[in-house]
Structure formats: structure tokens, C-alpha cells
Amino acid sequence: MNHRMRFGIFLAPFHKPGINPTLALEQDLELIQWLDRCGYDEAWCGEHHSAGSEISASPEIFIAVASQRTRHIRLGTGVVSVSYHNPLWVAERIVQLDHLTRGRVMLGVGPGSLPSDGIMIGVSQSQTRLLLEDGMRVIMQLLTSEEPVTMKNDRWELHEARLHLRPYSNPLFDVAVPAVASPTGPKLAGMYGVGLLSIGATTAAGFDALALHWDVMEAQAAHYKTKVDRSKWRLVGLVHCAETMDQAYRDVEYGIEQWFDYFQAVAAFPQMAVPGSNVKEMISFVNDSGFGAIGTPDMVNAQIERLWKQSNGGFGAYLMLAHNWANFDATRRSYDLIARHVFPRWQGQLSTIGAAERARAARPELAAIHSKAVEAATQRYHAEAAARTH
Numbered sequence: 001m002n003h004r005m006r007f008g009i010f011l012a013p014f015h016k017p018g019i020n021p022t023l024a025l026e027q028d029l030e031l032i033q034w035l036d037r038c039g040y041d042e043a044w045c046g047e048h049h050s051a052g053s054e055i056s057a058s059p060e061i062f063i064a065v066a067s068q069r070t071r072h073i074r075l076g077t078g079v080v081s082v083s084y085h086n087p088l089w090v091a092e093r094i095v096q097l098d099h100l101t102r103g104r105v106m107l108g109v110g111p112g113s114l115p116s117d118g119i120m121i122g123v124s125q126s127q128t129r130l131l132l133e134d135g136m137r138v139i140m141q142l143l144t145s146e147e148p149v150t151m152k153n154d155r156w157e158l159h160e161a162r163l164h165l166r167p168y169s170n171p172l173f174d175v176a177v178p179a180v181a182s183p184t185g186p187k188l189a190g191m192y193g194v195g196l197l198s199i200g201a202t203t204a205a206g207f208d209a210l211a212l213h214w215d216v217m218e219a220q221a222a223h224y225k226t227k228v229d230r231s232k233w234r235l236v237g238l239v240h241c242a243e244t245m246d247q248a249y250r251d252v253e254y255g256i257e258q259w260f261d262y263f264q265a266v267a268a269f270p271q272m273a274v275p276g277s278n279v280k281e282m283i284s285f286v287n288d289s290g291f292g293a294i295g296t297p298d299m300v301n302a303q304i305e306r307l308w309k310q311s312n313g314g315f316g317a318y319l320m321l322a323h324n325w326a327n328f329d330a331t332r333r334s335y336d337l338i339a340r341h342v343f344p345r346w347q348g349q350l351s352t353i354g355a356a357e358r359a360r361a362a363r364p365e366l367a368a369i370h371s372k373a374v375e376a377a378t379q380r381y382h383a384e385a386a387a388r389t390h
Contacts, residue, residue: 190220
């Protein structure tokens with residue numbers, strides 16, 4: 001294919017409560033370094049403040065550290081919960097990171113997904129989406145214009161607000177908003193001509209809504225006279241790969257039950273409700289429902305193909321949710337296998353297969369020519385040697 005799909009991860013992160021958080025965060029950073037070596041394009045890092053598993057409170061701090069340990073991979077906030085922050089400071093921090101990373105930063109903004117986060121600062125889920133709309137308006141105006149911003153709502157008040165620094169990136173770094181099943185994300189993405197992070201792309205509701213989400217974006221873009229670009233549409237899926245199905249199944253015995261329990265009984269995030277009461281049932285749900293792929297790289301290719309068709313026109317990047325279903329060594333091996341065996345199909349790098357087949361077909365004729373050339377050279381040598389002795 002001519003289109004070069006980008007690959008990356010969406011790192012909440014998810015860790016089992018009670019493990020050493022210092023070590024867990026260090027391994028998250030080591031994972032980003034591994035992905036950078038393997039040729040992954042992007043890593044999006046989350047913001048959460050409660051519930052025990054998603055232990056990154058500041059994606060900006062995480063990105064600042066990760067940027068100093070990596071060379072190529074682009075690093076995004078996945079996502080900043082705008083309803084928790086003054087939008088002026090959100091814009092200020094991402095611009096500083098844009099300079100510090102020499103343009104490798106991306107900005108993802110959302111409403112805040114965990115009710116247990118917002119409630120600590122008096123923000124309920126009934127407020128977060130409207131606050132995201134207000135915050136997005138301020139952030140985009142600050143990033144794209146030098147005109148000052150004055151606004152007031154129930155949470156923020158700005159007077160002649162301006163960015164201290166202008167962005168390093170020109171054109172502007174990628175900005176994206178998340179979507180699960182509702183049209184809130186696509187509506188904002190189309191309004192401002194930014195990217196969409198389809199976090200719920202493989203859930204039943206999210207999968208069914210993929211084509212609709214793009215239609216919403218195009219309608220919004222037409223109304224607000226912006227442009228939307230499929231290359232900035234990122235779909236998130238869940239996979240774990242090994243050399244064999246049996247090995248992949250054994251790998252996920254390490255942590256899949258904890259991850260399922262988090263969404264079944266801990267996180268008040270019903271859009272990610274998942275069934276299963278034991279490892280076997282959980283693996284069956286993931287593979288049989290299309291929610292993800294636990295197995296071999298061929299299964300990852302099949303999942304991407306399914307999403308590509310459902311999107312009704314394609315998308316720019318496939319992001320894998322970093323779920324910690326397997327231990328760290330098996331997790332790194334999974335990402336390595338995907339880079340080796342999945343990337344080439346979606347990045348136009350299968351030309352070596354054709355080269356090998358052409359060489360195979362031509363081998364008998366070329367080998368015969370080669371043998372004759374060797375025989376002729378040998379005969380010439382013997383003739384020359386004989387002439388020198390006379």
C-alpha cells in the first residue's frame with residue numbers, strides 16, 4: 001500500500017495497585033525507549049489522579065523525562081483533562097514542551113474520564129464536557145493567534161491572556177481530542193480541524209460509530225470552514241503478540257485479570273465495561289468480540305484490516321493500549337514482533353517479498369548462465385596457462 005500508517009501506544013498507564021510505583025513509572029519510561037528503538041512513531045501518556053492503577057498525574061512531566069531518553073518517537077498528552085486546569089496554563093505548558101522536545105510533542109485534550117478524579121476538586125461529570133468546549137476554544141485561540149483572550153465562565157476567568165512563548169513547531173504540533181462512542185470528540189475535532197483519538201474504536205459501540213464519527217467531523221468542518229485530515233485520525237486497539245497462540249495465552253495470565261477487574265469493579269467508566277470471570281473467558285471475549293487480539297502478529301493485521309474497512313476510508317495511526325497484561329519482558333517482545341511483522345504491511349515495506357519471488361522465478365535461468373560463465377572463465381585460464389608453457 002502507498003499509505004504509510006503510523007504506529008504507537010496509548011499509555012494510561014495501567015499498573016496493579018500495591019506494586020512499587022517508582023519501578024512501575026521507570027518501566028513505563030523504559031518501554032518508551034524500547035518503542036523508540038523499534039521504530040514506533042508515537043506514544044500518548046495519560047493523566048489520572050485516583051483509582052490506584054493509572055498512576056501518571058502529569059503527562060507533561062512524563063513527556064519531559066521521556067524526551068531526554070529518546071531520539072525519534074513523538075510524545076503526546078493522552079490526554080490532559082482540561083476541565084481540571086486553567087486552559088491558559090495548559091497551552092503554556094505544551095508550548096514549553098514543544099521547545100524542549102524540538103517539535104516532538106503532541107497535545108491531546110479531553111474532559112476527564114474518571115469521576116473519582118474530578119469529584120476531589122468539585123468538578124462533576126455533568127460539567128466536564130462543557131468545560132472542555134470552553135477550554136478548547138481558549139487553547140486553540142492562544143495557539144493559533146497572537147490576539148489576547150478574555151473570557152469568564154463558572155470555573156475560569158481570563159483577562160487579556162497571551163502565551164508567553166510562541167510554539168516552536170511550524171506548522172502547529174498535532175492537537176487531538178478523544179472519542180469513545182459519543183459525538184463530543186468528533187464535534188470538537190471538526191470544529192477546530194484537529195485530530196481524533198478513537199480510544200473506544202474496538203468496543204462494540206465505538207466500532208459501530210467509527211464511520212459516523214468521521215461524518216460528524218466532516219459536517220462540522222464544512223460548517224466552521226476548517227479542514228479535517230484522515231492522517232490525523234488515530235484508532236486505539238488492544239493486542240498482545242507472541243510467536244504462538246499458546247505462548248500469548250500464557251503471557252497474559254500475568255495481568256489480564258487485574259485489568260478486567262479495574263474496568264468491571266473499580267473505574268467508574270462504563271464505556272469500557274468488559275465481561276469475563278476468569279482468564280479463559282477474558283481471552284475469549286477479547287478475541288471473539290473483536291475487542292482485541294491475543295495471539296500472533298497475523299491477528300493484529302486482521303484487527304487493523306477490520307478497523308480500516310469500518311472507518312470507510314482509512315485512518316492515519318494505529319495505537320495499542322498499553323495494558324500490562326503480560327510481564328515486562330513479554331510486553332517488549334510483543335511490541336518487537338509487531339514492529340517486525342505488522343509494520344511492513346501497513347507502511348509499504350513488503351517489496352522484499354516481491355524481490356525474493358522474482359529472484360526465485362529467475363534462478364534456474366540465471367544459475368545456468370552463471371555456471372556457463374564460470375566454465376568459460378576456467379577454460380580461458382587453462383588456455384592461457386597452456387600458451388605460457390609453449
